[in-house]
């Protein structure tokens with residue numbers, strides 16, 4: 001795709017209840033998740049990027065193209081911004097079948113170098129068997145697949161996705177996430193993905209923006225933001241880390257796979273991928289325990305040498321959150337204050353991280 005352009009914006013908008021003040025430069029490819037409490041301004045920010053908020057002001061650049069620069073009275077209208085927008089509810093034309101809805105996406109393509117063909121989009125989204133159906137004969141997940149395919153056929157150079165899976169049931173969501181995981185490599189454009197789901201964010205996003213009361217309060221690689229104890233994500237029920245790993249060995253008899261990451265190795269249930277292929281690994285803070293020596297009498301199979309970076313308060317007064325450095329990686333461990341005292345844990349101490357659960361994507 002002709003993308004390879006970073007998105008850079010500095011925007012302001014005054015609403016009756018909320019002032020939006022948001023500036024960031026996003027990677028030229030891959031998914032940037034936009035996360036924040038309900039009403040923090042995420043949808044409004046996407047609408048500003050799309051040119052849908054008339055009183056929004058500031059600058060937007062995508063690579064060398066200037067979409068908006070109010071100091072020079074320059075502003076491309078929405079239809080001239082090469083972007084596609086996928087909403088919570090698929091907004092398909094109800095009187096057109098799937099094929100006709102997709103063809104509409106193709107006719108909206110504004111760029112001469114069309115790189116995503118009809119069959120690519122149909123194939124990627126797995127909707128070949130649905131082409132003759134009307135939207136009223138599709139499930140929520142199928143409708144959203146068609147909406148995503150239609151968005152891609154507009155050949156966007158920026159893809160905005162606003163909670164695209166919130167109206168899809170759990171099985172449909174999981175299947176669409178499998179598809180979305182492939183998109184960054186196939187598209188090579190920036191994708192902004194609004195979600196309230198840590199699972200979706202950790203599966204898809206390399207980069208994370210945190211929004212609170214109209215402001216971007218954090219912007220950085222997903223794992224950096226997830227492990228910053230001054231930010232809310234490290235303290236929620238789903239606190240944890242995401243690590244990039246690669247398949248090293250399959251232990252067929254034991255139904256296990258050995259993965260390597262920046263801080264060592266992990267044994268996990270068989271991952272059906274060839275050697276050397278990468279895997280994204282999620283480790284929840286509640287699944288990491290701490291020991292002073294390598295346990296020889298524990299059923300936990302993953303023991304990693306670690307140094308305590310710091311020990312932080314947790315909203316649950318019985319717990320504390322320990323940041324651990326494991327090689328170049330950082331893990332979070334949620335342990336009881338009781339254990340912290342019993343083991344006399346202090347920053348800088350060398351310990352063992354016992355990893356009880358690893359989710360591999």
Ligand SMILES: Nc1ncnc2c1ncn2[C@@H]1O[C@H](COP(=O)(O)OP(=O)(O)OP(=O)(O)O)[C@@H](O)[C@H]1O
Nearest residue numbers: 015016017018036037038039040041042043044045
């Ligand atoms: N055009 C508008 N005029 C007045 N207020 C608005 C307008 N658009 C949004 N708001 C208000 O701005 C705030 C932010 O809304 P927005 O939909 O951007 O939040 P959000 O973070 O996307 O929320 P959610 O996660 O619930 O979708 C809300 O209080 C909303 O009511």
